[in-house]
Amino acid sequence: MKSIANKRKAARTAKTNNINNGATGWLFAAPWIIGLFLFYILPLVVSIFFSFTSYSILQPGEFIGFQNYKELINDELFFKSIYNTVYFAVIFVPLSIIFGVALAMLLNIKIKGMTIYRTIFFLPTLVPHVAIAVLWMWMLNPGFGLVNGFLDMIGIKGPAWLGSEEWSKPSLIFMSLWGIGQAIVIYLAGLGDISDEYYEAAEVDGANWFQKTFHITLPLLTPVIFFNLVMGVIGAFQQFTLPYTLTQGQGKPANSLTFYVMYLYDNGFKYFKMGYASAMAWILFVVIMILTILIFWSSKRWVHYQGK
Amino acid sequence: MFLKSGRLRKNVLVIVLMLALALGACSNNGQSGEAKSEKDGVTTVTFWHENTGVGEEAIKAVVDAFNKKHEDIKVKPVYTAADESQNEKLLAAVAGGNPPDVSWFDRFKVGSWAEQGALTDLTEYAKQDGVTKDNYYPFAWNEANYQGKLYAMPVDTDARMLFYNKDAFKDAGLDPDKPPKTIAELEEAAEKLTIKEGSRFKRIGFIPWYNQGWLYSWGWAFGGDFYNEEEGNVTLDDPKIVESLEWMTEFAKKYDVEDITGFTDSSGSGAMDPFLTGQLAMHIGGNWSISGYLKYKPDLNYGVAPIPTPTGDNFTSWSGGMAVVIPKGAKHPDEAWEFVKFFGSEEGQEIYNDIYKTLSVMDSVNEKLGYKDDPIFSEFVKILPKSHNRPVLPEGELLWNELANAVDNAIHGNGEPKELLKSTSDLVNAELE
Amino acid sequence: MNPEHAKKIKFTAAHVCLMIASLFFLIPFIWMVSTSLKPIEQVFTFPPEWIPRPFHWKNYSEAIEYIPFWKYLINTSVITILSTIGVVLTCPLVAYSFAKLRWKGRNIVFAITLAVMMIPAQVTMIPLFLLFNKLGWVGTPLPLIVPQFFGVPFYIFLLRQFFMGLPDSLREAAKMDGASELRVYWQIMLPLAKPAILAVGLFQLMASWTDFLGPLLYLTNEDSYTLSLALQQFQNKQGSEWSLMMAVSTLMTLPIIILFFFLQKTFIKGITFSGIKG
Secondary structure, eight states, X not given: OHHHHHHHHHHHHHHHHHHHHHHHHHHHHHHHHHHIIIIIIHHHHHHHHHTTBOOOSSSOOOBOTTHHHHHHHTOHHHHHHHHHHHHHHHHHHHHHHHHHHHHHHHTTSOOTTHHHHHHHHHXXXXXXXXXXXXXXXXXXXXXXXXXXXXXXXXXXXXXXGGGSHHHHHHHHHHHHHTTTHHHHHHHHHHHHTSOHHHHHHXXXXXXXXXXXXXXXXXXXXXXXXXXXXXXXXXXXXXXOHHHHHHTTTSOOSTTTTOOHHHHHHIIIIISOOXXXXXXXXXXXXXXXXXXXXXHHHHHHHHOOOTTO | OHHXXXXXXXXXXXHHHHHHHHHHHHHGGGSTTOSSOOBTTBEEEEEEEOOOHHHHHHHHHHHHHHHHHOSSEEEEEEEOOOOTTOOHHHHHHHHTTOOOSEEEEEGGGHHHHHHTTOBOOOHHHHHHTTOOGGGBOHHHHHHHEETTEEOOEEOOBOOEEEEEEHHHHHHTTOOTTOOOOBHHHHHHHHHHHOXXXXXXXXXXXXXXXXXXXXXXXXXXXXXXXXXXXXXXXXXXXXXXXXXXXXXXXXXXXXXXXXXXXXXHHHOOSGGGOXXXXXXXXXXXXXXXXXXXXXXXXXXXXXXXXXXXXXXXXXXXXXXXXXXXXXXXXXXXHHHHHHHHHHHHSHHHHHHHHHHHTOBOSBXXXXXXXXXXXXXXXXXXXXXXXXXXXXXXXXXXXXXXHHHHHHHHHHHTTSSOHHHHHHHHHHHHHHHHO | OOHHHHHHHHHHHHHHHHHHHHHHHHHHHHHHHHHHTSOGGGXXXXXXXXXXXXXXXXXXXXXXXXXXXXXXXXXXXXXXXHHHHHHHHHHXXXXXXXXXXXXXXXXXXXHHHHHGGXXXXXXXXXXXXXXXHHTTOTTSSXXXXXXXXXXXXXXXXXXXXXXXXXXXXXXXXXXXXXXXXXXXXXXXXXXXXHHHHHHHHHHXXXXXXXXXXXXXXXXXXXXXXXXXXXXXXTOOTTOOOHHHHHHHHHHHHHHHHHHHHHHHHHHHHSOOOTTOOO
C-alpha cells in the first residue's frame, strides 16, 4: 500500500515537473530567444532577401530573383574558392582534432610544471594576426627561413611554401594548427569533467593505459570532440582573417589561397555586390548545414553523454 | 542561501546594465556630425582619416592652419584605424546615413563610390570657387572625376620608377650612372647582377612583378592602353599589354618563379626590404619608400630612373594618391567644402606634403618644396606630367584584382598571357555593362 | 620493473614530449617579445636573429607614449569586463535549459542557434550595423557589450555539451527534495559546470580584448578607442613601427597570460564528483 502511494506521489511530481519544465525552460532560454531574434535572425532574414537583389550596401538595388545564384554557376573563382576551402577543411579539421585531443591528454597528466606547459600551448592564440602573418612569412621564407634551414640540415630541399601553389595550402594548415590552444582548453575542461571513479574502477579491473584511453577517456570526451568537430567545420569553412592578412587579400599565389569567405568579402565590400555575396553566404549555409546534420545524425552512434 | 545569491545576481545585473547605459550616454556625443555641432555659430566638421605617425601630424597641421583661418568652422580630425584595403567603417557609416563631413579617400575608389552615389558631387562648388583642373597634373584631376563630374579633391600623389643599387652595379661591372633604358638593357643588367647558388639567390638582379611591378606599370611602359574611353570598355588584350605580360612570363621561366617567390613573399616594408639588404639590385618602386630607405639605411647608394621601355624613350609611369571627399549624407556639406577646397589648394598641399614628404598633385607646389632640386625626387617630379592614372571605373577594384590574378597565373604558367588577358577583359567588360 | 620506476619513465617521457611541442608553440610568442625589444633596424634581418642586441627596453616606454595607452587600456577593460559578465551570466542559463529542461520548441530553437553560426559574419555585419544605428548606439560601446548579455551561440553550444554530460540523477534527486528549477541550476548544476564556464569566460575575454572589427565599426570617438585599434596606429605605408607594435601586443597579452596561468587549475580540477556516480 505504502509503496503504491509513494509511486503515485513520484509520478505526480514528475508530471508537475514536466509542466513546469515547459515554462521554466522557456524562461531560462528567454534572454537568448530575444537575442537570437534581434541580433541574429533579423540580419539573417535581411541577408536572404538581399541574395535575391542587386543590393550594394550603398544602394538598395532591385529584385532580380535567382540571378545571383545563376551567375555563381558561371563564376570560375567561386568554384576555385570552394575547392580551396574544402581542401583546407578536409585536412585541417581532422588534424586539429587529433592533435588537440592528443595534446590535451598530454597536458592532463599530473606532473610538475604542468601549469607552465598549459600556458605555453595557449600562447599562440594571443599573438595578433598581423604579427602571426609576418612571422610565418619570415619562417617559411624559402631561402632564409627557419623551416627550410632546418630541412637543409637534414638534407631535404624545402619547397617554396607560401610562394608555391602546391604548398601554400599545406603551409596555411600548418600555421593554423598553431592556434589550437582554444580547442585544447575545451578538451582540458572536458577531461576534467570525467569522474576519477571510472579510472579507479578500471584500475581495480587491471586495465592498462591503452584500455583506459580507448574505453574511458575518449568515449567520455566525445561530447567535447563532437563540439569541436561541429565548430571546426563551421570555422574551417569560414576561414578568413589569416589568409586575408597573409596575402593582403589577393589569395596569392595564383588564387591558391582564395578562400570562400575571402571571395565573398571582396564581392560584398570591394565590388559592391552584397547581393551576390549574400547568395554566396546562403550557399555556404546550406553546405555547412548539411554537414552539421550529418554530424548530428552520426553522433547518436559515437557520442556518449555521462549524464545518460 | 539561494535567495541571497539570487538577489545578488539581480543586483549585479542591474548595476551592469546601468554601467553600460551610462557608458553609452557618455560617449554618445562622439558620433560624427551629430548634435551639438552648432554652438555659438561654430560648425564642427568631422574629418575621418587613417594616417598614422608623420602622416597624421601632416593632417593635423593642415587642419590647424584651416581652423586658424576660419572662426565659424572647426574641423575635427578623427583617426579611424581603418587601413587602405578595408573600408567597412566609412561604408557602414554612409549606409547608416551617418557619415563624417569629410573623409580621407583613395582616389582609386572614386569611380566605384561615385557610381554608387556615395560621394557628394563637387562640380558646382568647384565652379563657384574657381577651382579648375589647370593647377593639377592631368592624371590627378582625371582620377578625381567620374563621368565628367568632380567627386574628390586630390591632395597627394606618387609615381613608379626603376630603383637601382649603384654599389651592386659597380660590383657587377655596370656603369652606376647609366641605368638601363630599354627592356633589352634591363634584361642584360638583371642577368649580370644576379648571383644564384643552387635554388637560392644571393642577389637577384631584377624581378619584373616585384613591389610596384604591376601590369599597369609594364602595360603602359610597353605602350599599351587599358581602357577605351569612347566605347567604355577595358582593352586588356591590347597587343602591347599582351607583349608586356609575355615578357614577364619569359622572365619567370628563365629565373624559376618558385625560387623567386622566396623573395617576393617575404617582402615587406622596413629594414627587411631586399633592396635595402642588397639582395635585390633593381626594382620598380614608389616614392613613398624613400623615407623608409633614409630611416633604415641612410647610406644606401641608389638611383632612380624611368621604367625602361622597349624603345628606350617615351617613358611613362602611373600615379595614384589620396583625396578628400564629402560622403553622401554629410551634415555640413558647405562647410566641409571649405575645408576640402583648402586642403586641395596650394597652401594646404604645401603644408601637407612638406611634412609628410609626399608628392603634391600640383607642379607649382612640388617646385616650391624643392623637390625639383633633389636628385631622387626630381626624377619623380619630371615623370609626373606624363604619368597615367588607372581608369576611373565602377569596377576599378575588380579590374585591379583580376589583373593581379592574370599576372600571377601567367608567371606561374597557368595559361597563356594572351588568353588570360582576353578572359579577364571579357569578365570585367561583362561587369561594366 | 617496479611500478615506481615505470612511473618515473612515463613522467620523463611526458616531459620530453611536452618540451619539444612547447618549443614549437613558443615560437610566435618569443618572436613577439624579442621583436618588441629590438632596435628597428634589427627587426627583419636575414638570417633571423632571435636575441635583440642590445635590449631596447625603451621601446616599451616609447610605445606607451606613442598612443594614449592607459586611456585605451581602460576603455578596452571596461568593454571586456562587461561583455564577459554578460556571457557568463546568460550563456550557462540558456545552455542548461537546452541540455536539461524539456520545453516545446527546444530542439528547433537549438537548431536555429547552431544555424546562425553557419552564416559568415561578413553578410550580417551591415544589417546589424544598421540595426544598432537605428537604436542610436553607433558611436557608443553598447553594440560591443549588450548583445553578450543576450547570449552567444558558440558558448551556449559549448556549455550545453557540458551540461549534457552531467548526470540527470543529480537534478532529479534535488527535485524530489522539492527544490525549484532555478535553485537546482544555481546551487547544483552551475558549480559543477564551473570549468566550462571559466573557459567560456576566458574565450569571451580574449575575444573582446582583441576584437578589431567591432570597435572599428562602432567607435567613432578617438577617446573611446580600444588597444586593438591602437595597434593599427603603428602601421604606416612608409614603414611600420614593428618593435613598438609588438611591445604593445606583448603588454596586451600579459594580463591574459597571468589570468590563464592562475585560472587553469580551476579548469581541470574544478569538479570532484564526491558521492555522485554517473
